């Protein structure tokens with residue numbers, strides 16, 4: 001009986017594995033279809049200046065709305081796109097679309113656009129040319145664009161780093177996304193082509209970890225890097241961050257990521273200060 005039970009467990013375990021692999025394949029196929037059938041959209045989340053709550057930038061975030069089903073989270077489909085390499089065409093689609101949509105926001109209100117770039121995309125030989133082409137097609141100056149990359153993406157590959165440096169000479173800025181979750185050594189930061197640190201929200205998970213936050217902000221100040229705290233959800237967090245000298249913040253306290261039409265309506269209404277009453 002014991003042996004039979006073991007076998008049964010193994011069968012169920014294998015069925016579970018097959019299901020997970022099938023699910024990945026379904027997602028990969030579905031994502032290709034989604035791109036061609038128009039199921040994807042780009043939403044935008046404001047980044048605000050903590051001094052006055054003014055929107056200074058928006059982050060482009062990919063969204064997938066399969067017809068007749070619930071939205072699929074980027075945390076689910078982005079890893080699949082990265083594993084299959086489909087993140088490359090997907091990334092270009094986001095960048096080109098976001099540059100076009102962000103142009104009036106930049107022209108009217110001086111709002112920058114920040115776009116996530118995956119390691120795969122950065123390894124493309126024509127990366128620099130395609131970013132320049134996306135900017136030119138949208139009529140957006142290089143100074144309006146911030147490219148977000150993770151620590152591991154930068155540390156891993158010297159050619160990618162050189163590509164980013166070329167774009168920085170044009171005026172494009174580079175942000176390290178989810179800072180503090182990757183490499184634990186801070187020393188390498190000095191050598192990387194970086195303009196902005198986006199401090200991961202794990203530092204805010206409970207209360208703002210003031211000791212760590214202070215150290216990161218001090219380091220950023222010493223290197224003349226701009227700082228953005230990610231995932232700010234409470235007034236208390238915003239107030240503490242401001243007191244510690246963090247310049248910018250992004251999070252549900254100010255706004256969730258919203259469809260382009262909603263952001264456009266917000267900006268047209270002139271309500272550029274999202275958190276003035278919330279930060280002390």
Ligand code: C2E
Nearest residue numbers: 061062074075078094116117118231232233250251252253
């Ligand atoms: P990320 O680049 O770090 O983006 C910030 C994520 O934090 C977004 O999740 C955003 O909705 C979420 N967020 C913002 N404020 C708060 C808050 O106050 N509380 C909490 N709990 N979460 C907050 P989202 O949109 O689900 O995206 C997840 C990740 O997927 C992104 O993390 C990014 O790594 C990736 N991603 C999204 N769009 C793209 C894209 O176009 N290209 C690439 N390569 N990656 C993307």
Ligand code: MG
Nearest residue numbers: 059116148177
């Ligand atoms: Mg990001």
Ligand code: MG
Nearest residue numbers: 177178198230
């Ligand atoms: Mg982030």
Ligand code: MG
Nearest residue numbers: 178200201230
């Ligand atoms: Mg993050």
